[in-house]
Amino acid sequence: MKKTYNWAILGCGKIARKFAEDLGLLENAKLYAAASRSLYNAREFANDLGFEKAYGSYDEMVQDPEVDIVYIATPHAMHLAHSTLCLKHKKAVLCEKAFAMNTSEVDQMIKTSKEHNTFLMEAFWTIFSSKFNKVLELSKDKDLGQLRFVKSDFMFKADFDPDKRLYNIDLGAGSLLDIGIYPIFRSLMLLGKPDSIKTMANIRSTGVEDSISMLFGYKNGAMAVLTSSFESSCNNETELCFEHGFIKFVREPEFPILIEKNGVREEIYFEQPKGMGYELEAVHVMECLDKGLIESPVLPLSLSRELMEIMDAVRKDAGIVFPKHD
Template sequence: MKKYNWAILGCGWIAEIFASDLKIVDNAVLYAAASRNLSKAKNFANKFGFQKAYGSYIEMLEDDNVDIVYIATPHSFHCKYTLLSLERKKAVLCEKAFAINQKEVALMINASKEHNTFLMEAFWTRLVPTFKKVLSIINSKELGELKTIQSDFMFYVPFNAKSRLYDLSLGGGALLDIGIYPVFTALQTLGKPNNILAYAIKSPTGSDEHLDIIFEYENDKKAYLRAGFRNDAPNYSVFHFEKGTVQISREMNCPIIIKTEKGIQEMKEDDGPGYGYYFEAAHVMECLDKGLIESPILSNDFSLELIKTLDEIRTKINVVYPNHD
């Protein structure tokens, strides 16, 4: 099994989750961590067992031994560092949202093709067994046609104008940070909507603090999506079919609850240890083993369609990211 040297670009909390899962993957070498603060990079490297620490992103990207870069900066920097990585022939797994807008994502995808180098959006939920099982139920038609989806992602975060979650210059707001998950779920299951309705409650910075979104499809199919920082919630996704419902949780290793006229059935897929991020890390390396420059499961065309949808929602709720739109 070929081993790959992984580098972490940005040492925040999401990078910590990813790094802890990366240790589970046998052919992943925890090679380098980079932050704009060398002390932070060293602390991160020591905590998770990376071989090197850099106080400069560029310096790390110039390291010839780096094979794959996981980009975990705020959204507003994703495009910049993805392009710099691809130019240096480093495979890229970039956190969601892939970038701030459609224009930036298109630049990233074009750079991947130009440099013949792998690029994938880090949507870990697509690769976990529980979500794969839901897709198999949809495709099998065992419960009939999928008619309606309800998907929520909400938790409480007190307002702080300087927080990444509320600062529009960093792509702050519920949509790109957590609203992307319900939107992703709808696109993966019901597909591209014919019409989008969106409503937002704004924070004092003008960011979207809470979102209610409705996707409308042919034959009266609908997706009801919610996201926000105003309150906590159970955060389930419920799929309503002709002959029953399927409910999944955002938590790992929770049962799939299937309700039909025969009663309630609980089915559990083995999502394994950790946070579920190791599935995407393993998948990236499988793609590289095959010489691919994008994932056949989570294609860059899908990521482009996703960001187009997010842009349309932002237009409807009148949210603008300074220096990007």
């Protein structure tokens, strides 16, 4: 019989609610505690989703000896402080992406995890998706030839409000850290770390970037063209262009992968997961803890660090600055 783990949610916003709904699908995951800076919000969240306890402070929650794993769903700018708080209290941590604000903060999180011998992983559900892993498998088909281009977008229209998370520079605002990380992750997994980076960004008077296009170059001649934006909508498609064909896909599991190889097209469909896919990362965290691991072999901390290094380089080229973190 699988061990049951008591989960706590730190930060009771929209993404936390989606994660908790998926977490509730797992037999060995107990919805134990919800923590917010507001006890009212924590109680409302806990009551809506079926958590056993509600805490009006994060400090109080981490002192609960029954908490096994904490899912951190606060804004990027708070990830270092909140991960550190949990790790120092020996609570396993699954921290939302972007993992932190920069590589220096990621290094501090990794150091704390090792010093306290406590599990730490970035919440990047894509790497556990059967659809994305099928794309990685298909991309290695020798009949397709060499991968020459990766084109990937993630956009949605958001109202400008400098006080809200997406546009508040003190919270790590901007499309790059929020959704641009997805196209960058795909290019990293498919082409590796780029050798050169060129960017074009739209930066508001408040210093927040709301749209950015990135061109990654590689020594073998391959390129990645990546875009994220809060200013427009599109079908958020990723296309891999090979010497002898292409692969197209969108992140939603209900849509097929389209592959063309030597003029022949095929659509590959997938059985939809029980939830939105967030349950897959939760399952993996518990499997790692069953084995006594403090780091995931699928999403190692070195990969999260490499991803952040790329985003640091993108920000440097684009002139994106977070005054309280840079």
